[in-house]
Amino acid sequence: MTGASGTLERPSLRRRYAARRAERRRSFDRPRFLRVLMAGFLLWTFAPIAIVVLFSFNAGKSLQNLDGFSTRWYSDFFGDEQLRQSLFASLEIALVTMVVATVLGSLLAYGLVRARNRLSPVTNVMMLIPLVVPEIVAGVTALLLFTQLGIQLSVTTIILAHITFSISYVTVIVRGRLVALNREVEEAAMDLGATRLQTLRLVVLPGLWPAILAAGLLTFALSFDDFVLSFFTTGESPQPLPVRIYSSIRFGVTPTINAIGSLMLLVSLSTIALALALPRLLGRRGHTVLIGRDAM
Amino acid sequence: MSERRFASLTLLPGAAWLVLLFLVPLGITLAISFGVTDELGNALYAWHPENYDRVFDPLFAPVLLRSVGYAAATVALCLLIGYPVAYYIARFGGRYKYLLVALVVLPFLVNYLIRVYAWTAILSDEGLVNGVLEDLGLTSDGVRFLNTPWAVIGGLTYGYLAFMILPIYAALDRMNPSLIEAGKDLYATGWQTFRHVTWPATFQGVLAGSVLVFLPAVGDFVSAQLLGGPDTYMVGNLIQQQFFDANNFPFGAALTTVLMAFLLIFMVFYLRSAGRAAAEARA
Known part of the structure; x- marks a missing residue:
């Protein structure tokens, strides 16, 4: 055998x-x-x-x-009052940018996909240009806007500039998801008597959450890491971390920079890890029915 | 409310924001580029087209040409390194494919400044490379790496390589591998198959990658500032100087406008091909 x-x-x-x-x-x-x-x-x-x-x-x-x-x-870094303020400024800028740009960008994505009026192709092109404009052009135009209007440069001006150049990223990401959504579910909701806003809140948003979250976290990471735009729009103090790094590198190499660089890497890595993990965790909560065609 | 009306309303805040904080500033920049400065250095609106004559002055024109040259060299280097890397990942990555793509993206999570700074630390006269060379007894007074064009181009290549690899990888990944087998079956050599099958099939990805590298590289000033010196300054450094040292905003605005006008062709090309790709994906 x-x-x-x-x-x-x-x-x-x-x-x-x-x-x-x-x-x-x-x-x-x-x-x-x-x-x-x-x-x-x-x-x-x-x-x-x-x-x-x-x-x-x-x-x-x-x-x-x-x-x-x-x-x-590392203790040098955390012991330095100015550097600590820079870290907090960077975090504040990234947080505010994330929230505002995500709201504006997601709404814009919805409008671009569903409005289809005469203005939407123009708006679409205007939305795409910031993605390909070199950073230095973005920085110069933002600086000139603020100086010519007599606005004092500060953390606020940095935030305004960051939001402007983050909206497009959010719009592109959220739009990609929105196009894949199943429209019949929305129509069904309206047939059952839901208002526009209710449909948006109860049907469209749950399907979009993963994309909105990912876009928001990407915006946070980009804003936190940004140097050129911040450099052109920053006031005297507090300056965001990358601007501080730049001025200290110009005056010579110090080991503290290594510590700051490693810490910034840690922040970026955690943000991206969150961006990858969160949609999956949320996706398990049973919104799959609404997510649409590509999930079927 | 009809869906269209509702959607037009949601479109409004974002569109208004972009008009006010993106289009209007572009207009202001264009207007200031024809302006003058008063004794205090404030920019005033005026009709002074001589700002543009100065851009093409023999003093500044070489800087513009240098920027384009460095950016073109960066694109060439990125292509030379990026294509084989993308090819390896797409063809031979196997189950490590996504890991390798992640490894390509990962360095870009490190701040660009820090990455360029790392190279200054490695290449400086007291840096790591010179330390090793001295320990090996190959040199006693150190090799000068910094302040050379190659240091600047190297920094740009290191900074923007992922923008080349990713579109090429996407094009290779989309391509049907049996096309290559077909080429082989028809007795084409490896090189012939590549030249007549693979390269044309991925050319759009190469173009997209080249534009994506070229656009930020032309306007970059960090690499030239940290790895180069006055002899290797690019238009970005020139622009930055007008706003931070020379305090000549109108001339800086004129330089920015010329840069933007020059890059417009590339931007339009990229946006059109990206739009076409999106339409194809939707169909």
């Missing part, structure tokens, strides 16, 4: 090996230089970041030699 099954298995095994060998040959041609290039690329991209994080825990001031582990650069 066992002998028979053994002889039966062997040819099939052999066939499987042959198939695998053929597959390996087909998947080519996988030129070795591509693999080397890929490895080199990863090394090149991650080495500088690894160095920043590594040296943020360096006991010495040197940027060449590691002199043992220490968190002194």
